[in-house]
Amino acid sequence: MAIAESAPSDGRRLRGDRTRRAILDAAARLASVEGLEGLSIGRLADHLNISKSGLYAHFRSKEALQVAAIRTADEIYTRDLVIPAMESAPGRDRLIRFCDLFLDYIRDGPFPGGCFFIASTIDPARARQPVRDALADVQSRLLGFFEECVREAQRSGQVSVQLDARQMAFAVDGVLVGADLNFLLFRDPGYLELARSEVRRLLGA
Amino acid sequence: MAIAESAPSDGRRLRGDRTRRAILDAAARLASVEGLEGLSIGRLADHLNISKSGLYAHFRSKEALQVAAIRTADEIYTRDLVIPAMESAPGRDRLIRFCDLFLDYIRDGPFPGGCFFIASTIDPARARQPVRDALADVQSRLLGFFEECVREAQRSGQVSVQLDARQMAFAVDGVLVGADLNFLLFRDPGYLELARSEVRRLLGA
């Protein structure tokens, strides 16, 4: 719904949609390395072998491109991490599965600069409000997902009800963020394994 | 040792040293917002009311400025966080004290963009090797400090010896990084309090 709403018979729009998708995929990948602000229109166009003005025909401003890239990254993470994690049982298993997938994704996923959202969250001090809002929205939903997993795990007795579910969700988020940053800095996958152990320890598994 | 090694009687060098220090302080502050790469010589000079070339006379390249800014930030953190934390008893108390000081620093400290090093660690994908190395060195020492605190806490029986000290240090680092990022994104000090509780919970206090 977000991107394609044209008549499928129109070859012009089909071509445009394909281009737009290619731009957004590349933008999300590049932004994980350069950050959302550091992402430059010129370099992005070069990388796609199209002209800057051709790219600009699809997004009226850099800000519009940034917001669309955030939505694209969100869709990619949902497709590759959230939905597969949903196949695991609700609660602890699901949360651990998500974390494992995320840690794999840092090393082998399509984002060469580590997690797209962590790279983008640093920039927002400079970013304009719509960009900040889009990022905050994604992060809210992520923390909510974690918290719901913890609550479900508490309902089923896997995790002590003494623990604050919100705080546990925050702790898990911290482990993943720490893994991303330390792996980026040291290029040492050991931190990903450390994170894997720590998530299990946190959840008493 | 790092900066001033001139004869204290020479007014010329005194003036230069004062300027250099002012540049580095402002650079560290600005870099916490813009990142080390996003930090621009022109804006930095404007902010200090000096000319770009006047600034450039002190640092032969942007890279040299970046590395010097990292060293400066390191000194600031050592002065304001590490040394005060050293007044607390070794082990758990010292680590908790450091974390509390760090979380206060995010909100009220001299770095308006949150922790300087977290903001800078995102960029290094783009950064040149000397910059990466300087950042990795600081982070190594931080994790080492955490780990030593945990080990000492284990020696004195405050923390179970069953736990992996390296993993605990990593977990504490993750909580602090998560607090910084979530506070930056949501501008909600609640995440700092959440981090405070979580550090205590991790260390069994």
Add this chain to the structure above:
DNA sequence: TAGTTTACCGACCGATCGTGCTATCTTGTC
């Protein structure tokens, strides 16, 4: 076939980037 819509391009704009070169002050030594 004529006219319209859409995708895309080349050329260009003003601003800013990092970085040099050449003065010009100020402060020191003799």
Add this chain to the structure above:
DNA sequence: GACAAGATAGCACGATCGGTCGGTAAACTA
């Protein structure tokens, strides 16, 4: 007072930034 050293400024460079404009080719509609 002559001279050197160091701090700082003025100016300009090539490159790149985000962004605009007029135009062309292709695809659709009538």
